[in-house]
Each structure stands twice: as C-alpha cells, then as structure tokens.
Amino acid sequence: MKSSFGVIWNIAATTVGEAIHRRILLIILLIGVVLLSVIPTLSILTARSQTSITIGTMYAVMRGISAMIAIILTIYMIPNEIERRTIYTILSKPVQRWQFFVGKYVGAMLALALMIALMTIFMVGIFWVFQHPTPAKLLEISQQPVLYWMEMCLLAAVAICLSTFIAPLINFFLTLGIWLVGTVLNPLYSSVAGDSNTPPILKASSKLITEILPNFANYDTKNPIINPGQNITNQGAYYSFVIVYGLLYICVLLIIGGIIFDRREV
C-alpha cells in the first residue's frame, strides 16, 4: 500500500500532465510570451527610465498572466473531476479524499512553477538581448518571479478551496476579485493608517482586513529592483517570512477546502 506522500505525488504528477496539455493555459502562456517580447519597445515612453519601465512592465505582465493561469487551472480541477465522473474511479482505489484534494493542489503548484519558470527564462532572455545587463542584474531580476510563484500558489489555494462549493464561473470572478484586493492591501492600509483624518474605527477595520484576507501585496518586491539605489538589509529573512506566511495561509485554505470536499456528496 502506498504512503500518503506517494498517493499525493501520483495525483500531482497526473495533474501537471493534464495542465500542460490544456490549450487554454497554453494560449494564455503564449499571450504572456508575446507581451513580454514587445515590452522593450516601450522604452520610448521615457528618456532616462527605460530599465524601470521595461522591468516593471515585464513583471506586471508576468504577474497578471500567472494569476490568470493559476485561477483558470484550479477553478476547474475538482468540478471537472466530478462532472466527468472520473473522481469515482480514483476514489474507488485506496485514495482518501483529502489526499486527492491535496494532490490536485500540489499538481497545480508544480504546473505553475513550470509556467512561471518558462516566462522567467524568456523575460531574462529578452532583457539580456535589449539591454545587455550584468549577470548580477539578471540574477536580481530573476528573484522576483520566485515570490510571484509563491503568490500564485496562495492564489491557487484560494481558488481550489472555493471550487469545493462554488461553481467555476462565479469562482473565477470571486478569486480574481480577492486577488485584486489582496494586491493592494498593503498600500491601501498605509494610505488609511498614514492619514491623520481617518477615523480610528476605519483604521482598525482596515488593519483587520489586512490580517484576514490573503495579502498578495507582500509578494510584490519589485520596487528596489526597478529603482536601484535603496539599501535593503535582511532581504533573505523577509523572503523566508513571506514564504512561511504563504504556507500558513495555504494550509488554512487546504484544511477548509479539504473538510468541505470530504463532506460533499459526489
């Protein structure tokens, strides 16, 4: 009898195979690659900040495309298995529902890693061709996609958790909304907290929202990369903490999703 890890791994591997054969995801990936390739021409928008605009826009494209892939990949995972009745075949074997659920999620994480890695390689290549940066600069701009991957894992956890009890179309917009709100939580909170005219109740509620909702803004660390000159200390510690934060939130979402899926009639 296979261990839980073995079961989860098998389901994850199958999920990765399915993901890379899904045309819609490949088309979105292709759109991302096309957008990344035209971004260097945008340097005409500025006289002295070509690098800032180029990298900033590349990151934005990569983040947006990754989010679309993460959402579309995960919102259909569980509902499709149920609709096609393939889930019966799987659950008739010695596979528990939580193992199936977690396996699907791990597969989504791996598929996202693959696609973000492809976009990163392409982005770095394009950047190298047009701007001839130093290897240190290339290494620097390659760090942000790692955090984007973590962000997309969190986003996928939101989507797969919601997919256990919400129809895919509604889930798409709900997850997209949560992501959009989550990407501005930190700037929004600093706006509210920094304004002396804001009522204390509003400050307290905005703080609470920042603690409750998944905070995707934590993973946006591009500012010092596109605007060099800042002296940042303990960046490694921040990366570690923000990954831990993501893992904690993902665990919570998987537990909630797992319980709902476990109790669901299929």
Add this chain to the structure above:
Amino acid sequence: MSLFKRYQKVIIAAIVLFIAQGALQQVYIYNYWQKNYSPQSGELFASELAPEQILLNLLGFREFLAGILWVRADGFFDSGNYDAILPIIRLCTLLDPHEIDIYATGMWHIGYNFTDQDQRSDRRYIPIALALGKDGVKNNPDTYELYFEMGWMYFNKIQDDPDQALKWFELSNSKKDVLPAREDLLANAYFHNGQITQGLDTYYRLYNDAVKRTNADNVFANSQIRDTLEANIDNTIIRMLQRGYLAQQRNDGSYQKGDYDTLNPFDVGLSAKITVVNPRVVSVEGTWNVLPVGTHLRFIIRDLNYPDAKPAELDWNKDTTVSFNLPTDRTYMQDDLFVKDRRFSKTIDMSKDITIYPFTAPNYLMEIYYNPRFAPPHLQDKFGWSGEGMTDKNYLNTSIRPGIRCIYCTLQLSRDQILMRGPWADQHASVQTPNFKSFDTNQSDTDIVKVPTLRGGG
C-alpha cells in the same frame, strides 16, 4: 457526529495557523514591506484615473501607465494646453514616484509656465511647485537632482528666501551623484544669503576638487570647470576688496578711511505714480536715479490683507501637499519694472485674466521693492552686497529684510478705483509718492552713479 467533533484537530490547527499568519503579517511583514518595497505613493486610486487606468494600476503597470500619461502630457504641452498637464503631472508622480524627470519638469512647468495674457507667471503656483518638489525629494532622497531643482526654484524664481536656496543646494551638493558643473551655485547662494566669505570658501573647495579631477582626467569639461572656478575666485576677491567687504569685516575703522566704491551711499531717488487707465488696467511710472541698465524693480499689487503675504513677497513655503486649487477670491500680481534712462513706465493689464485677478477685496496694496542682494554685479559694485553703497532719502528700508538695505515703497488703491466703479466710474484714479515729478524735470544730469570697473586703474 457534529462537524467540529469530527474534524476537531484540523479545525483547531487551522485556527492556530490563521492566527499565526495574521500575527506574522502585522508584526513583521507589513512593516518591512512598507519600509523597503512600498512604491512610496500613498494615493493608489487617484480620482483622476479612468477606470481602465485604475485597472492597469491595480495589475501593477504603474510605471507603464505613468510613461503613457507623460507622453500624453507632452502632447498637451506642444499644443499649449497647459491646464490639462497639471493633473497628469500629479498622476504620473503618484503612479511612478521615482520618475525624477516628471518631478523636475513638473516643478518647472508649474512654477514658470502658468502665466496671464501678458506672460506674467502666476506666482500663486510657486508654493504648489515647491510642494511637488518636496514630495519628489521625499520619494527620491538619494539623488541630488530634486534637491537641486528645489534650490533653483528658490534661487532663480523666488529669490526672497536665500536661506532656503542655500539649504537645498547644500543638500544637493551632499549627494554622491551631483554633477560638478552644478555645484558652484552653492557659492552664489551663499552670496545671496550675505555669507560672502563662505561663498569664497566654497569656490576654493570646488576649485581644489576640479584641479584633482583635471589632473586625473584632463578632458575639456574638467578643465573648463576648473578655469571657470578660478575666474570666479579672482572676481570674488576683487569684489570683496573693492566693495570694502573685507574692511567692513575687520571692523577697525579702515572701511571709513579707505577709497571703497560703496562709500558715500548713492541716493537712488525712487518716485512713483500709479494711474488706473482702464478697469483692471494700471499704469506705473516713476524715476530711479541710476543710469546703467540692469535695474529691475519689483512691483506687486495684492489684497491689502492677503493671508499669506509678507512685505514684497508671499509665504512661498506654506504648502505641504500638492493641490492645484488656487484661491479664486484673492489677487496677487507680481511683475518687474525695467529701468531705462533713469525712469520706468509700464502698463499692466489685468482685465483679461479675471480668474487670476478677481479684485474682490475692498482695498489693495501696491509695493515697489528693490533688493541689492540680487542686483547684477556691475550695480552691486557700487551698491554692495547688502546695499551699503545705496540709499534713498524717502524709501530706504532696513527692517523688511534684516541685514539688507532695501528700497521699499507702498501705495494704496481701493477696489472701486481699480475697477472704475461708483464715484470712480468716470475718473482715472491716481496715487503717487510725494516726491514724484514728471520725467523731464526730475533728473540732474550730473547726479549719475559712477559704475566702478574691475580693471586696474579704472
């Protein structure tokens, strides 16, 4: 079995994990992110953004969007639609607070280019330009450029607060990336602030740096800066000697005994007459007994009780936030009167720009002002840096600018007089200084300031 009992352990684990992520977010992550990764722009949802622009902003295309908007602003600039540029400048700086060119161009545009029909810049915009510059400095504290732009605004456009120009140029020069060609303005700011010795010391320090740079790399740019600084040092020393500055600093009576150009203060003989020639149109004429060209007298018309007014200036430093809403019920007009052949005459038309010059207050103060600290060198050679070689038996003022002998004259007109209303509907109101005489009888041909020369024996 209830839900909680069945999943008791995992539910408790989920609650613990949830609390842990919230604590981590508040205790460490947010503070670190805010300090190091925030784009430093507080207004994420600027009200001027169109919905699709907000979406682009949300998706992280801030720099891209700022670039697009700046290109659009350039188009407005080419077509002369200056008003449309203001909100775009602010939007661009909110979206990309590290785009220094937008701050610098925006400051210049706001401070210099908003003019009335006669191309007089609307000075009420200057505090806004300064507020934008301060915002830029806050967001870009490590580069010299916006410190320099702030200094230049005070030094060139405002002039009244030389200590502010000095402060910003000192900050600019303290940055590693400052261009050598821009460093010497600090010396001039010292001169404007009356710190002549410190200005000379600055020239010497910059000269030594320039010599080192030239020895290391003898390119034209380096040697040119070195030679310019050398000439500036020579001129400054000669001026300090001829103007009796060093003798005054010694304070041993040698100044009074010497043959210094600034001794025996020259009476500039200011007189003025202001006539309302049409509603909101005034004619200013008068005398200034200095023959050499180069004299600019400042002329101001403002509400008698203008809230931010100081003698012959406004409180330029009052704005801390960038807002383009100017007061529509206050009037402040500032212009220069150019002296030629010892007289000045100018007609100032404020009738075409009622939003700039609303004339809603009951009474108006008119100020004529001259500060030798900002005079061209050939006049300063006689008047001195602080006006010690200049006097006026009627309008010499030593109190409005401490340490400087200024010429300051005020007159008043009422709203009815300026708008030619009520009892003044059929009359041209006119006010004048008691000593005003018509041009042809005022001057004595022998009473002309002798302009010293830097040439030996001249």
